[in-house]
Amino acid sequence: MVTTPATATTIKPVIGYVHSIETFGSVDGPGIRYVAFLQGCRMRCEFCHNPDTWNIGTGDEVTSDEILDDAIRYRAFWGKQGGITCSGGESLLQIDFLIDLFTKAKAEGINTCLDTCGQPFTYKQPWFDKFKRLMAVTDVSLVDIKQIDTDRHKRLTGFNNETVLSMIQYMSENGHHMWIRHVLVPERTDYDENLKELGEYVSKLHNVDKVEVLPYHTMGVVKYETLGIDYPLKGIEPPTHDRVVNAENYLHVNDYQGYRQFPFS
Ligand code: SF4
Numbered sequence: 720m721v722t723t724p725a726t727a728t729t730i731k732p733v734i735g736y737v738h739s740i741e742t743f744g745s746v747d748g749p750g751i752r753y754v755a756f757l758q759g760c761r762m763r764c765e766f767c768h769n770p771d772t773w774n775i776g777t778g779d780e781v782t783s784d785e786i787l788d789d790a791i792r793y794r795a796f797w798g799k800q801g802g803i804t805c806s807g808g809e810s811l812l813q814i815d816f817l818i819d820l821f822t823k824a825k826a827e828g829i830n831t832c833l834d835t836c837g838q839p840f841t842y843k844q845p846w847f848d849k850f851k852r853l854m855a856v857t858d859v860s861l862v863d864i865k866q867i868d869t870d871r872h873k874r875l876t877g878f879n880n881e882t883v884l885s886m887i888q889y890m891s892e893n894g895h896h897m898w899i900r901h902v903l904v905p906e907r908t909d910y911d912e913n914l915k916e917l918g919e920y921v922s923k924l925h926n927v928d929k930v931e932v933l934p935y936h937t938m939g940v941v942k943y944e945t946l947g948i949d950y951p952l953k954g955i956e957p958p959t960h961d962r963v964v965n966a967e968n969y970l971h972v973n974d975y976q977g978y979r980q981f982p983f984s
Contacts (some may be wrong), residue, residue, distance in 0.1 A: 735786070735816035736778035738771070738808060742793050748832035748861060748898075750800030753790040757816070760809040762838050763877040764865060765951035766904050768939025772808035783820035791827070802830030802858070811839040814849050821856040834861040836876075837883030859896045859928065862887055866908050867917040875907050891924040899927055903958045903966045904935040914969035922971060930975045932966045934958050 736758040741747075744754035756769075758778030767773075790803050803824050805817055810833060821831045833853070841847065864883060866872035872880040890897055899921050903909050921930060936957050943950040958966075967973070 732782040732784070733815050733819040735781050735783065735813055735820070736776060737781050737786070738769075738778050740789070743796065744804060747804040747806055747834055748802070748859060749830065750798055750802070751796050752801050752804045752832065753793050753797075754804045754806055755786055755790075755820075757805055757807045757810045757813050759812045760807055760836075760838075761812070761878070762809065762836060764902075765875055765907065766902055766935050766939075768936070768942070769808070770939065770942055770946055770948055775812065783816065783823055786820055787823050787827070790824075790829075794829075797830075800830065802832065804832040804834055804861075806834035806861075807836075809836055809838055811835050811837070811850075814839070814846070814853060818849060818853050818856070821853065825856045830858050831856060832859050832861065833857045835886075836863045836865070837886040838876075838878055840882045840886035840889075842885075854890070854893070854895050857895070859898060860890060861898045861900055862890070863900045863902070864917060864921075865902065866913060867920055868910075868913050871907065871910075871913065875904075887924065891926055894926060896926045896928050897924070898929040898931065899924075899970075900931045900933055901966070901970060902933045902935055903963060904952070905955055905958050905962070907935075907952075907955075909958055909962055909966065911965070911969070914966050918969040918971055922974075927975060930970050930972045932963055932970060932972060934963050 738756045738758040741754040744752040747754045756772060758772055759775035760773050805820065810817060817833065824831050840850065862883065864880070865876050866880060869879045869881070872878070887897065901908065901917060921927060934957050940950050
C-alpha cells in the first residue's frame with residue numbers, strides 16, 4: 720500500500736502585475752505618494768496616454784510585501800498627507816492584490832488611495848464583497864468620469880458609463896471619499912451641455928473632496944507609434960485655457976478645495 724506523505728499547507732501570496740512605479744508622485748492623491756501603476760485595462764479611451772498598460776496578465780509580478788517594503792523606504796517624504804496610490808491601467812482588475820496591499824498598508828498607518836475608472840465594478844458576488852473589503856481599507860478614491868453622456872462615453876472608451884456611475888453612487892451613499900476627475904478633450908468631452916450635466920451630477924454626490932479638470936494632452940502619441948497602434952485623436956489639439964476655465968466653472972471645482980487632512984479625525 721502506498722501512503723501519501725503529509726504536506727504542510729502553504730499559503731500562496733497574492734501576485735500583482737505592475738506596469739511601473741513612481742516614487743514621488745504629486746498628482747495621484749493627497750501629498751507626495753508612492754504610485755504603483757498596475758497592468759491591465761479593458762477600456763480603450765481614445766485619449767489614453769498609456770496604451771502600454773492595456774494588456775492583462777503581463778507586467779512585473781510582485782507581492783504586496785515587496786511593494787510595501789519598497790514604498791516604506793520613501794515614507795519620510797510623505798509628510799502628513801502622502802502615502803500609497805494604486806493606479807493603472809485599471810487597478811480594480813486586480814482587486815485581490817489591492818485588498819492585500821491596502822490591508823497591510825493600513826496596518827502600518829499608511830494613507831491609501833485608489834485610482835480607478837470603475838469599469839470592473841459590479842454588484843455581482845463574490846466581487847462586490849471584495850469591493851466592500853477594499854473600500855474599508857481605502858482612504859480616498861480618484862474616480863474618472865470620462866463622459867456623462869453614455870453614447871459619447873461609449874464612443875470615447877468602448878464602454879457605456881453605467882458601471883462607473885453605479886460605483887460612484889455606491890461610494891457616495893456609503894461614506895467613501897472621492898476625487899472626481901474629468902479629462903477635457905475637444906470634440907469628445909468639451910461640450911457645454913455635457914459639462915453642465917456633469918457638474919449637476921457631481922454636485923448631488925456626497926463625500927466628494929475634490930474635482931479636477933485634466934486637459935487632454937498629446938504626450939502619449941509616441942507610445943502609439945512604438946506599439947504600431949493608430950492614434951485615434953489625430954488632429955485634435957489640447958483644449959485652450961479658456962475652455963479649461965469654462966469646464967472648471969461648470970464643474971464648480973473651486974467649491975471642492977478642502978480635501979481632508981490625513982490622519983483623518
Ligand atoms: S481607463 Fe485609463 S488606462 Fe484604461 S484606456 Fe482609459 S485612460 Fe487608458
